[in-house]
Each structure stands twice: as C-alpha cells, then as structure tokens.
Amino acid sequence: MNVTSMPRVLTIVALALAVVAACGGDDTDPTATSTAPAPTATTASGGDLTPITVGYVPALVFAPVMIAHDKGYFAEYGLDVTLEPLPGGSDMVVLTANGTFDIGIGGAGPAFFNAQEDGIGLRVIGPFHIERAPQATPLMVKKARFDSGELTTAGDLKGLKVSVNARGATEYWLDTALRTDGLTIEDVDLQTLPFSDVAAALDSGAIDGAMLGEPLATMAEQQGIAVRLNVNFPADFQPTFVWTNAEFGRDNVDLTTGFMAGLMRGCRDLLADDWNNAENLAIIESYTRVPADLISTAARSYCEPNGEINANNLLTLQSFFMERGLLDYSEPLDVETFIDRTVAANALELIGRYDESQ
Numbered sequence: 001m002n003v004t005s006m007p008r009v010l011t012i013v014a015l016a017l018a019v020v021a022a023c024g025g026d027d028t029d030p031t032a033t034s035t036a037p038a039p040t041a042t043t044a045s046g047g048d049l050t051p052i053t054v055g056y057v058p059a060l061v062f063a064p065v066m067i068a069h070d071k072g073y074f075a076e077y078g079l080d081v082t083l084e085p086l087p088g089g090s091d092m093v094v095l096t097a098n099g100t101f102d103i104g105i106g107g108a109g110p111a112f113f114n115a116q117e118d119g120i121g122l123r124v125i126g127p128f129h130i131e132r133a134p135q136a137t138p139l140m141v142k143k144a145r146f147d148s149g150e151l152t153t154a155g156d157l158k159g160l161k162v163s164v165n166a167r168g169a170t171e172y173w174l175d176t177a178l179r180t181d182g183l184t185i186e187d188v189d190l191q192t193l194p195f196s197d198v199a200a201a202l203d204s205g206a207i208d209g210a211m212l213g214e215p216l217a218t219m220a221e222q223q224g225i226a227v228r229l230n231v232n233f234p235a236d237f238q239p240t241f242v243w244t245n246a247e248f249g250r251d252n253v254d255l256t257t258g259f260m261a262g263l264m265r266g267c268r269d270l271l272a273d274d275w276n277n278a279e280n281l282a283i284i285e286s287y288t289r290v291p292a293d294l295i296s297t298a299a300r301s302y303c304e305p306n307g308e309i310n311a312n313n314l315l316t317l318q319s320f321f322m323e324r325g326l327l328d329y330s331e332p333l334d335v336e337t338f339i340d341r342t343v344a345a346n347a348l349e350l351i352g353r354y355d356e357s358q
Contacts, residue, residue: 049080050255052248055092055101058085058287060214061129061136061240061301063280065105068266070283077258077350083287087194090168097122102248103259107240108317109168110326116338117329121246125343126260127309128240129301131233136214136301137170138228139177142202146227151208154231155181160208163193163201169239172320174211177231185324199225215290218298238304238313249340260307260347267303268354275300305354307344311335 056062065083068074074081084101086092090111096104097120105128106112115122131137139162141151151157154177164170175185191207198210199220209229212220220226242263249256274280281292288295314335321327 049075050078051080051082052102052252052255052259053082053084053100054259055084055086055095055104055106057087057092057106058289060284060288060290060295060298062105062287063270063275063284063301064128064263064266064303066266066283066287067269067280068262070286071266071269071279073262073265074259077261079255079258079262081259081262087166093122096243096245099245099248101245102252103242103244103256105240105242107169108314109166109171110321111168112243113318113321113333114328116333117327122243122338123246123249123340124241124243124309124314124338125249125256125340126242126263126307127238127304128242129238129303131173131237131239132235132302133233134299135228135231135233136217136299137173137211138217138299139174139209139231140198140202140212140217140220140226140228141209142205143224143227145208146229152229153181154178154229155183157209158183158187160188161191161206162188162209162211163191163198163207164211165195165213166192167326169317170211171324172317173233173239175320176233177211177229180231180233199223202226214300215288215294215298218294222294222297236302236310237316238310239317241309241314249343253343253346256343257346257350260343261350264305264307264344264347264354265351268305270300270303271305271354271356305356307347309339309341309344311339314339 054065056065069081069083090109092104092106093111093115095101097115112122139154145151157178162174164174171185178184178187193201193207193210195213195216198212198216201207202210203225212226217228221228242260244256269280276296281295284295285292315332318327318332318335322330322332
C-alpha cells in the first residue's frame with residue numbers, strides 16, 4: 001500500500017469498524033444473553049406488551065425492521081421487540097432454532113437448509129430483502145486496476161482471489177456475477193473476508209475482487225479505492241427471509257402476525273423515495289452508525305411490501321449449495337414444507353395490500 005493511499009483507507013476502515021461494532025463484532029458470543037432487567041413496556045392504551053427477541057444484522061438491507069421498531073409499529077400489535085444484532089452467517093439459524101431468538105432474519109444458506117434436513121423445523125413466514133439494480137451487494141475491484149484496463153469485467157477475475165463475507169448466500173450472488181461473463185465460482189480463488197476488511201485488502205492487492213455490501217461499497221467508491229463492475233445480476237431475487245422457531249411460531253400466531261404486519265409497514269415506509277425521508281435516515285443511522293448523507297447515496301435494497309415468498313428462489317439456493325457439496329443431503333427438500341404463508345396473509349388482513357403502482 002503506498003503512503004498517499006493510507007489516509008483514505010484509514011477513513012474507510014474507521015467507519016467500517018463502526019459498522020462491525022454495531023453488528024456486535026465477530027468476537028461476540030452468540031449464546032450470550034443480557035442480564036440487565038428488561039423495562040416494562042405498555043401499549044398506548046396502557047396494556048402490557050409481550051416481549052420477543054429478533055435477530056438481525058445492522059446493515060442497510062435490514063432497514064425495514066429498524067423503521068418498524070423505532071416508529072412503534074410492533075408495539076401497536078402488542079409486541080415489545082428486542083433487536084439483537086449479529087454479524088450474520090450460521091449463528092442466526094442456530095440461535096433461532098434453539099429459542100434464543102423467537103424470530104430470525106437472514107440469508108438462506110447451507111446452515112439453514114441443513115437445519116431443515118436435521119428436523120429442527122424453522123418456519124419461513126415472510127421474505128425480507130430483494131435484490132434489484134443497482135445492487136446492494138456489488139462485485140468490486142480496485143479502482144487503479146480498473147482504470148488501467150487490467151480488471152474491467154467479471155471474466156478478468158479468472159484464477160484470481162475473490163472474497164465473500166461468509167460462506168453462504170453471498171456465494172450464490174458471486175456465482176451469478178461470474179456467470180454473466182462465462183465463469184463460475186469454481187473459476188476463482190474463493191476467499192472469505194469480512195466486509196469491513198475488503199477496502200484495505202483490495203487497495204493492498206491481498207485480494208483481486210470482492211462482493212461488498214452497502215454502505216461500504218459506496219464508501220469505497222467515494223474514497224477512490226474501488227469501483228463496481230458492470231454486472232447484469234438477476235432481478236427481483238429474494239436471498240433473505242424471515243423465519244421463526246417452530247415452537248414459537250406454532251404457539252404464538254398473534255405475535256408472528258403482528259410482527260409481520262409491523263415489518264411490512266416498515267418496508268412500505270421505505271418505498272418510492274422515502275429512503276431520503278429525514279426521520280427514516282436518522283433511524284437507519286442510529287443502527288448502522290453510518291452517516292445519513294452516505295446512506296442517502298448508497299444503493300438501496302428492495303423489500304416485498306405484501307409478504308409474498310418466492311419459493312423458486314429458495315429452490316435455486318438449495319440447488320446451488322447442493323451442487324457445491326455444502327449440504328448434508330443429496331435429494332432436494334420440498335421447500336413448501338417449511339414455508340408458512342398464513343402469517344403474511346393474516347398480517348395483510350390487518351394492514352391491507354400495498355398497491356405498488358402508487
């Protein structure tokens with residue numbers, strides 16, 4: 001790394017570390033629980049709220065749950081929601097399956113599918129984010145290598161080191177990017193690297209390409225470190241979902257319905273141009289610790305406002321991980337056996353359908 005590049009890298013790393021701190025950090029014990037007494041919460045009419053714990057990642061794609069929480073939408077349905085941050089990965093599956101979390105939000109990766117095969121019984125009750133152009137997790141390379149003509153397309157990464165943040169759904173996203181230029185994930189030297197370390201690694205040459213999530217992708221661009229490759233990703237793909245512990249979901253239909261109603265309202269508050277609403281930006285900034293002006297310029301993910309689950313996307317993810325040998329079984333599972341569409345349908349009875357043409 002040359003001396004002139006050091007200030008810009010330190011700037012991006014400092015803010016990236018703030019994002020990681022908001023996620024709880026990689027050293028956080030996923031089984032640890034708070035010993036602090038929970039405050040008593042009440043509804044607007046004075047009734048007690050029912051406490052539930054929800055796992056999430058403090059990143060931009062999780063904005064709907066942040067908005068719903070801070071605007072009081074969950075409380076309106078009798079819920080006192082505690083949002084527990086995680087860096088992502090398999091911990092979300094484990095902690096929801098064992099009842100530490102009542103509801104989890106995350107990507108459908110190998111841990112999720114293997115849990116279903118093991119009979120743990122997580123129930124998918126709704127979609128979460130949907131990828132649309134411009135992508136919230138783009139494929140990026142060092143700007144100097146792009147400007148020189150060395151790395152300008154996905155095909156230029158053949159045989160080179162390319163990173164994902166964790167083994168899981170991001171691998172599928174990388175594979176789709178590479179396939180647009182005749183490669184697959186097997187044609188690169190796959191690395192795992194936290195998003196917070198990507199900019200420095202690209203700048204130093206430790207890696208050659210990376211999938212990088214927002215807002216760090218925009219931050220790297222603004223610092224002149226990296227650029228997005230022009231990749232035609234598939235549109236409207238659902239990689240993340242909302243799931244419940246099976247026992248909790250079975251015994252608490254009203255609570256899961258209320259959660260989905262509040263979540264969909266939070267989603268709807270971000271549609272059109274309301275990402276730039278000052279109140280929404282302030283809420284997202286408080287969770288991600290990313291400045292509002294950066295959030296407003298970052299690529300936004302899309303959320304499904306009516307809770308419609310795309311089972312075909314789950315099948316696609318399962319097939320991808322099976323082909324890569326990451327699943328503990330050889331015959332595909334029927335994904336409909338762990339999808340519960342009644343929760344979102346009941347939530348729509350409370351809030352009505354959203355007309356996306358408006």
